[in-house]
Amino acid sequence: MVAIVDYDAGNLRSVQRACQHVGMKAGITSDPDEVRRADRLIFPGVGSAASAVGTLAERGLDEAILEFFRSGKPILGICLGLQIALEFTEEGNQHCLGIIPGACERFSFRDKALKVPHIGWNEVEIIKPHPVLGSVTSGDEFYFVHSYFAHVERSEHVYGRTTYGDQTFSSVIGRDNFFATQFHLEKSGEMGLKLLAGFMQWEGDQDAQ
Amino acid sequence: MxxxxxxxxxxxxxGQLAKSVKFVDTRDIGDPVAKAREYYQDGLDELVFYDITASSDQRNIMLEVVEQVAEQVFIPFSVGGGIRTVEDASRLLGAGAEKINVNSAAVKRPELIKECAHAIGxxxxxxxxxxxxxxxxxEFPSGYEVVINGGRTPMGIDALTWALQGEELGAGELVVNSIDADGTRSGYEINLTRMISEAVSIPVIASGGAGKPEHLYDVLTEGKADAALVASMVHFNEYTVSGLKQYLHERGVKVRLRY
Incomplete structure (x- = not known):
């Protein structure tokens, strides 16, 4: 079973619908035991990281997600799910799950023409291949909505990056059986669905093709 | 980029597609779900549905439309029209909309923006x-006034003041619709769009007046809009979404071409 983690962070039904469209039956759950039992986990989310991390802890979902990660089964983080997987976010000075070394900081531009949040379609530059990325090539565009961006400490965890204004950030990251995108692949048209289908095929091994 | x-x-x-001309005379032109899918396949970036159903007991039809669209179209889409409460907004999100658009009800009760931002982000x-x-x-230092009821009711509020207040209250994006330009197909209100886009730090979507590809070019460059809304120019198959994008690309505007 595929479980979509529900921690009151955005509209999960769009993720569920996209899963359904690529032939993956996914259930939405906030029960830590169901999370542990799942074969695959999707960890989506939009909104405030500070309140999201609080909700995860209240429901015991933080431990369940970390256990799931250690079990080696595939996890997909989307948007806030990517940010919370890092160690720390500037948003509310919040400690996060720490699956990948790094932190999130807020976009800040001197140029007033650059709007925050970063909303819209932007290009992803692929740094190195990953089984989930499949046929996605550098320059393909995906839909972003976020005000904070990821600084990943080690280049080995970065698979794709995106530039907004003069800021380049990690937009596709991964470590072992964890893979995450800053963009909303469930709202990124056929390209996004292709990635979701790629996740479905993936067994959690980084080098498997 | x-x-x-x-x-x-x-x-x-x-539940039927209508295209309004100056909001007064509307004629039905077909099935919104089929049209949404057609545009999606042709590379559209985003969709907006405005529910212009007159009677509130017919509004459930819109929820059905939203559900059907959400099952087939995997780009962001928002719904506006008749949203007066957080419950209205949540129902639409639950049905599959990505965003909601508030308009008249927010002018009458600005707190609605704050409530929605808090509840749904x-x-x-x-x-x-x-x-x-x-x-x-x-009274109107910007030279523009906020109106409601499709332009029939002036509200005595300066447009720029309202845009800034909307941002302050938590709106994540602004749709700037010129009633004067709407339905004329003679071009967006460039001056208005640029003025608001330069004043706020959230994205501005230009609306009203699109009739030719160069109108989009003008509003996305000179008008400093982040996005351009189109309606009749594509609804009647005079132009295609992919054709408009190709045109903008050739004139040096960055648009999404691979989909």
């Missing part, structure tokens, strides 16, 4: 403004 977005606006009345709360050109005065 971030692409400029092309957003198609579909007016829906009693700023990024999902779009403030749509209908604006009319007026004499520049102490």
């Amino acid at each position: 971030l692409s400029k977005r092309i957003i198609a606006c579909l007016d829906v009345r009693n 700023s990024q999902n709360t779009v403030l749509s403004m209908d604006i009319m050109k007026v004499e520049m005065s102490r």
Whole structure:
């Protein structure tokens, strides 16, 4: 079973619908035991990281997600799910799950023409291949909505990056059986669905093709 | 680099697609779900549905339309029209909309923007403004006034003041709709769009007046809009979404071409 983690962070039904469209039956759950039992986990989310991390802890979902990660089964983080997987976010000075070394900081531009949040379609530059990325090539565009961006400490965890204004950030990251995108692949048209289908095929091994 | 977005606006009345001309005379032109899918396949970046159903007991039809669209179209789409409460907004999100647009009800009760931003997030709360050109005065320093009811009711509020207040209250994006330009197909209100886009730090979607590809070019460059709303120019198959994008690309505007 595929479980979509529900921690009151955005509209999960769009993720569920996209899963359904690529032939993956996914259930939405906030029960830590169901999370542990799942074969695959999707960890989506939009909104405030500070309140999201609080909700995860209240429901015991933080431990369940970390256990799931250690079990080696595939996890997909989307948007806030990517940010919370890092160690720390500037948003509310919040400690996060720490699956990948790094932190999130807020976009800040001197140029007033650059709007925050970063909303819209932007290009992803692929740094190195990953089984989930499949046929996605550098320059393909995906839909972003976020005000904070990821600084990943080690280049080995970065698979794709995106530039907004003069800021380049990690937009596709991964470590072992964890893979995450800053963009909303469930709202990124056929390209996004292709990635979701790629996740479905993936067994959690980084080098498997 | 971030692409400029092309957003198609579909007016829906009693579950059917309608295209309004100056909001007064509306004629039905077909099935909104089929149209949404067609645009999606042709590379549209985003969709907006405005529910112009007159009677509130018919509004459940819109929820059905939203559900059907959400099952087939995997780009962001927002819904506006008749949203007066957080419950209205949540119902639409639950049915599959990505964002909601508030308009008249927010002018009458600005707290609605704050309530929606809090409940569903700023990024999902779009403030749509209908604006009319007026004499520049102490009351209207920008020379533009906020109107509601499709332009029939002037509200005595300066447009720029309202845009800034909307941002302050938590709107994540603004739709700037010129009532004067709407339905004329003679071009967007460039001056108005640029003025608001330069004043706020959230994305601005230009609306009203699109008739030719160069109108999109003008508003996305000179008008400093982040996105351009189109309606009749694509609804009647005079232009295609992919054709408009190709045109913009050739003139040096960054748009999403691979999909």
